[in-house]
Amino acid sequence: MTDRDPGFSTLAVHAGAQPDPTTGARATPIYQTTSYVFNDADHAASLFGLQSFGNIYTRIGNPTQAVLEERVAALEGGTAALATASGHAAQVVVFQMLLKPGDEFIAARKLYGGSINQFTHAFKSFGWNVAWADPDDLDSFERAVTPRTKAIFIESIANPGGTITDIEAIAAVARKAGVPLIVDNTLATPYLIRPIDHGADIVVHSLTKFLGGHGNSLGGIIVDAGTFDWSKDNKYPMLSQPRPEYHGIKIQETFGNFAFAIACRVLGLRDLGPAISPFNSFLILTGIETLPLRMQKHCENAKAIAEWLVAHPAVAAVNYAGLSGDKYNNLARKYAPRGAGAVFTFSLKGGYDAGVELVSRLKLFSHLANIGDTRSLVIHPASTTHSQLDDAAKIKSGAAPDLVRLSIGIEDKEDLIADLDQALRPGS
Amino acid sequence: MNHDSYDDDYIRGILNGVKSIAMVGASPVNVRPSYFAFKYLAQRGYDMIPVNPGHVGKSLLGKPFVASLRDIDRPVDMVDIFRNSSNIMPAVDEALKMTPLPKVIWMQLGARDDAAAEKAEAAGMKVVMNRCPKIEYGRLSSEISWMGVNSRTLSSKRAPMPTQGMRLSLGRTSLSGGATAAADRAAKNRTDPS
Structure with a gap:
């Protein structure tokens, strides 16, 4: 029989x-267990020595989690994946694998506010130094490269502005610098963009958002593209050098093109500890089965609402890459032809106060700090997710003080528009 | 024969068909990949023969080392070569002198010698390069999925009961080539920088 590739929706199920x-x-099944019996002492030793595939302890792996990992790896076109307790945990594990104290990485300025905080403050205390670059100025990535640069980090669709990043151009910078490109694909999901097809070496997600999709479970994941050669120049000793805790095994040599995912599991997750719960793995897996259907509806609703807002007299500007004429529309057509996602920002002619007023008057949109829920969500990033940045950094990250962020759900778009309409009507 | 990617049926046919495997470069050091692969394949029922002139007189998991393929006293179905790409040709030349001729030459993950492959294929042998039989067995049995690895196979049938590890399953539908497109492209670019 000739091998054939099933479609995305078949893989999602x-x-x-x-x-x-x-x-x-x-x-x-939800394998709600901490640990797994060994057949005998030799089997136990084989598992601990990484000589056999199998389960030891749920902090390192769990059968429900393994299904989630293989599913996301398949959807992204990667060789393997590792799920973690949250998207933030995934990022800690990835960078701990790549950086030593004093090393640097380059990150796009337009990022989720939580990532900006993590990179600026928490990572600094580990001695991992971030250099910021501007995705609208591709040369800024090249200029930021130094001999200590170990990775480049971008978001495929950036939060909160919904802007589209030119992944291929930045992948070329990473290749030239001999470092892996890490892409946070949370807002796009592999249904809209598959970063590995555009040159990403590692993909990370907050599963909490569109992949899980129902606003009920935290989770994160690391996908190994299997594309990066970790053995070169001894730049990544965690992967290329003998590991004393595993009696001198070299991870890359032993595990080939899924070595990064294995290293993240048997070194990162094992030692740092942010394991995902089996129950969350189950809920997120169930969510992923309907990912294609939900993303179609999310994108259809988001486009309709963005177009309606553009025409509204109280609205100053709408930043949605799916709108023709938007600064990022060409990139959206190239990278996300099925839709530009469902998270975007807009500003009101009445400025900051009008934004605050709008949020308080909405009846169907929920005011909260999350995105990628079945429900439509609204937030004022400048006073919440991006509040710890100064004003200049807020503007650079796409969270100017007068902006309101929407995450459009899968309700009937007529009801969402009616809710925005009543909230924007003066004096009602 | 395209050696950049292999159909699962090709790999599955080899792993189902061979019974005895001589492993050139097998190491008794239990952190070396050759040791892992040797032990894994032995546990799954293959008749394993360790070949390494540096360890004659010792044995690996109860199997005595031989110095070279010439010293093996029984028919061998597959020669699994755990050597660098530059040391493949002498092992293939030696395999070509065996009677009966082995059916398969397998070069380990990271090893590739197209000239040696051509020579073996001209003699009627099947060739696999730059793959690990343990990983391929684990993938095709879906056992490797326990580690979050993309097995590139699907099945709606009940999985076999795992005993001493999973057994090779024929009932799974393979995605194209069992390969992951981006990883394969990267590997090809490394061997052929043009």
């Missing part, structure tokens, strides 16, 4: 899952 060998259960 099937990849990684198989009826349970013992019970025949068709849905992936």
